[in-house]
Amino acid sequence: MKLGDRIRLIPRNNWDYGFEALFGALAALSSNAGQAPNTENVFQQTPVWTKSGRTSLYAILKSLELPVGAKVGVPLFCCPVVFNAICQAGLSPRFIDSNTDDCNISVADLRRKRADLAVVVAVHMFGNPCDMDAIVAVADTTPVIEDCAQSILSIYRGKRTGLLSTASFFSFRCGKYISAGEGSAIFCREPELQKRIEQFVNSFESWSTLDMFVDSLFTFVKATLYNRPWYGLIGYPIGMRLDKKLNLTAKDGFETGKIASTHLALIDARIARFQERISIQRKHAHMLLNAVVPGSFSLPSEGNDCSNNWFQFALRFQNTNQRDAMAGYLLDQGIDTSKYLDNVADEARLNYGYDGDCPNAELLSKTILLVPIHYTLRTRDIEHIARSINEGSEVISNKEEVSNE
Ligand SMILES: Cc1ncc(COP(=O)(O)O)c(C=O)c1O
Numbered sequence: 001m002k003l004g005d006r007i008r009l010i011p012r013n014n015w016d017y018g019f020e021a022l023f024g025a026l027a028a029l030s031s032n033a034g035q036a037p038n039t040e041n042v043f044q045q046t047p048v049w050t051k052s053g054r055t056s057l058y059a060i061l062k063s064l065e066l067p068v069g070a071k072v073g074v075p076l077f078c079c080p081v082v083f084n085a086i087c088q089a090g091l092s093p094r095f096i097d098s099n100t101d102d103c104n105i106s107v108a109d110l111r112r113k114r115a116d117l118a119v120v121v122a123v124h125m126f127g128n129p130c131d132m133d134a135i136v137a138v139a140d141t142t143p144v145i146e147d148c149a150q151s152i153l154s155i156y157r158g159k160r161t162g163l164l165s166t167a168s169f170f171s172f173r174c175g176k177y178i179s180a181g182e183g184s185a186i187f188c189r190e191p192e193l194q195k196r197i198e199q200f201v202n203s204f205e206s207w208s209t210l211d212m213f214v215d216s217l218f219t220f221v222k223a224t225l226y227n228r229p230w231y232g233l234i235g236y237p238i239g240m241r242l243d244k245k246l247n248l249t250a251k252d253g254f255e256t257g258k259i260a261s262t263h264l265a266l267i268d269a270r271i272a273r274f275q276e277r278i279s280i281q282r283k284h285a286h287m288l289l290n291a292v293v294p295g296s297f298s299l300p301s302e303g304n305d306c307s308n309n310w311f312q313f314a315l316r317f318q319n320t321n322q323r324d325a326m327a328g329y330l331l332d333q334g335i336d337t338s339k340y341l342d343n344v345a346d347e348a349r350l351n352y353g354y355d356g357d358c359p360n361a362e363l364l365s366k367t368i369l370l371v372p373i374h375y376t377l378r379t380r381d382i383e384h385i386a387r388s389i390n391e392g393s394e395v396i397s398n399k400e401e402v403s404n405e
Contacts, residue, residue: 001232005334009232010381012336014374016179017223021266025181025216028265029209037268039185042153043162047185048194048201049264051257053149053171054085055204056184058256060145060167061089061119063196070118075105076348077341077361078123081254082147083352088253091118095348097358102303103314103368104130106360111138120144124151124161126370127311128303132156132164143167152177153278155307162187167197172263174223177278177311178270181219183263207260216262227376236336251351278309280375284382285310288373291386295393296322296400297369313373314340315389320366322396327369329392335385338370 001009039047050056061072071094072086083093094116097109103125110120120139122130127150136144146168148154151161162168167190172183186201188194207215225235285308289299297315302308317323327337345362348354356362371385 001331006232006236007229008334009228009236010335010372010377010385011226011228011231011235012338012370012372013175013226014179014372014376015174015223015226016374016376017174017181017219018227019220021179021181021223022216022220024266024269025219025262026213028262029212029216036264037271039271042271042274043160043185043187045163045187047170047187048197049259050169050184050186050201050204051255051259052173052182053147053169053184054081054254055256056169056171056186057082057085057121057145057147058089059197059200060169060186060188060193061086061091063193063200064119064143065196066091066118071116073110073113073117073120075121075123075125075361076344076354076358077103077125077364078121078147078344079149079341080344080347080352082121082123083348084251084254086121087251087352093348093352093354095352095354095358095361096120098125098361098364100316100360100364102128102130102301103316103364104128105135107131107134107138109358110135114138114140114142117142121147122165123147123149124154126300126314127151127154127309128300129154129156129161129306129308131303132161136165145169149176150311151309152311153275154309156303157305163189166190167193172267174219174226177309178267178274179223180263180266180270181215181260183259183267185267201258204256204258206258207262212260212262215260231336232334277375281310281373282308284373284375284377285313287379287382288313288371288386288389291383292389293393296396297326297393310373312340312370315369315371316364317367317369322400323367323369325396325399326389326392329395330371330385330388333384333388333392335372335388337372340368340370341365 076095077098143166146165149171167188172178172180297317
């Protein structure tokens with residue numbers, strides 16, 4: 001890639017942690033602030049805060065006091081740290097297939113496997129709410145946990161995600177909406193379970209001031225490398241090398257912990273007005289939906305009676321070659337994309353006992369391409385992305401016509 005193209009490379013993810021975030025975090029450190037944010041107006045409930053989404057899921061599962069090895073229904077098309085949290089809690093994942101249209105958990109497959117399950121994790125993938133009424137009905141007396149790592153402020157039939165199940169958790173890690181560094185919130189509808197979760201989380205380690213200081217600086221540096229102009233020059237090449245060398249999602253355990261006051265301060269500063277940022281991202285999604293002509297791929301859509309926060313914009317291709325060709329074309333146009341969960345089936349087979357009964361999820365992992373629509377992008381970036389997808393689509397279909405002749 002030429003130098004100018006590298007400088008302009010649009011990152012696949014949005015690490016929104018600049019000077020304002022760094023100063024906010026350092027101020028919280030020096031004033032020993034980090035009062036719990038008032039989330040009542042956003043969630044109508046007070047959460048239990050933890051270090052990360054994976055810690056929250058682990059804490060909820062432990063607090064359910066299930067027998068060792070009990071089966072947790074979880075979509076295969078899901079971030080493998082979720083499988084990791086299930087195993088760390090002494091339980092085993094039972095993989096559920098997904099719908100190919102909205103990438104969410106398949107209620108039909110859940111119904112088939114329901115008898116085996118002690119608990120169900122429903123993931124609102126890419127911010128698009130799953131069919132919670134159907135899931136809760138099929139689960140019957142089995143507890144359902146909503147994974148809202150990607151769905152903050154998404155709405156399902158008039159209700160915010162996170163308030164539709166036994167318990168739920170959100171993630172505020174950089175790259176997710178809010179991007180506080182790390183941090184997570186648990187919501188629980190059952191008072192007894194809520195008490196057990198609170199007690200369990202209270203036993204976790206707190207952050208030292210030094211650790212919070214180092215974490216804030218380190219997050220700032222990583223976020224800088226994740227933004228233009230440094231992304232194409234440094235962040236992207238390093239990321240590609242690390243991707244090849246490291247298996248970042250291997251089945252190693254993770255550290256649990258309480259939330260840092262630096263992370264709480266940023267969540268507090270951002271959460272109340274976050275709807276405005278989501279509105280910009282929704283506008284970007286609708287710009288693409290209006291401008292992009294589906295061809296070898298289909299466009300995402302918003303579920304009936306739902307409001308998607310459009311955390312991610314997923315194109316679904318007819319096959320892997322077409323997806324990879326589009327990713328290559330967009331990269332040449334200065335747009336980085338993500339082949340999200342490309343290796344999830346292999347990883348689940350190797351580390352988590354997956355036995356190959358989720359064909360739709362496997363297909364999604366090989367045909368989904370996420371294109372950036374972050375709220376930090378400008379209108380002309382989104383126009384460039386739309387134009388490039390349409391051009392890429394033409395290039396791919398011309399090539400296919402030639403090779404068919
Ligand atoms: C769907 C999903 N669930 C859970 C997590 C875990 O959240 P965290 O990274 O805060 O541990 C993530 C993100 O990593 C995720 O994308």
